[in-house]
Amino acid sequence: QVQLVESGGGRVQAGGSLRLSCAASGIILRTNVMGWYRQAPGKQRELVASITTGGNTNYADSVKGRFTISRDNAKNTVYLQMNSLKPDDTAVYYCNARGLIGDRWGQGTQVTVSS
Numbered sequence: 001q002v003q004l005v006e007s008g009g010g011r012v013q014a015g016g017s018l019r020l021s022c023a024a025s026g027i028i029l030r031t032n033v034m035g036w037y038r039q040a041p042g043k044q045r046e047l048v049a050s051i052t053t054g055g056n057t058n059y060a061d062s063v064k065g066r067f068t069i070s071r072d073n074a075k076n077t078v079y080l081q082m083n084s085l086k087p088d089d090t091a092v093y094y095c096n097a098r099g100l101i102g103d104r105w106g107q108g109t110q111v112t113v114s115s
Contacts, residue, residue, distance in 0.1 A: 006093065008109060018082045037094045048093070057069050
């Protein structure tokens with residue numbers, strides 16, 4: 001059974017940092033394209049960052065230079081380091097795995113940035 005479990009969310013003041021983790025079971029993350037998405041109230045879910053099986057990364061323009069996606073193959077975990085957080089970053093953040101298994105999602109973790 002495939003499971004993606006996010007952690008690391010919370011409340012932080014503007015300018016602060018958080019690191020989100022996505023621990024996987026039932027799949028090998030490095031064989032999938034991994035992504036972090038977010039959804040703010042009243043808005044559509046959007047891609048924040050992704051990392052391919054080859055390690056290539058891609059970021060939304062709004063987070064470039066502030067967020068970093070990485071993968072620890074030994075721990076089968078993907079991370080999202082978020083620095084210089086802004087109130088506009090407030091959202092539920094979801095981990096996504098896409099590959100031969102299809103499209104799998106975690107349950108989400110709330111990030112709240114106060115001004």
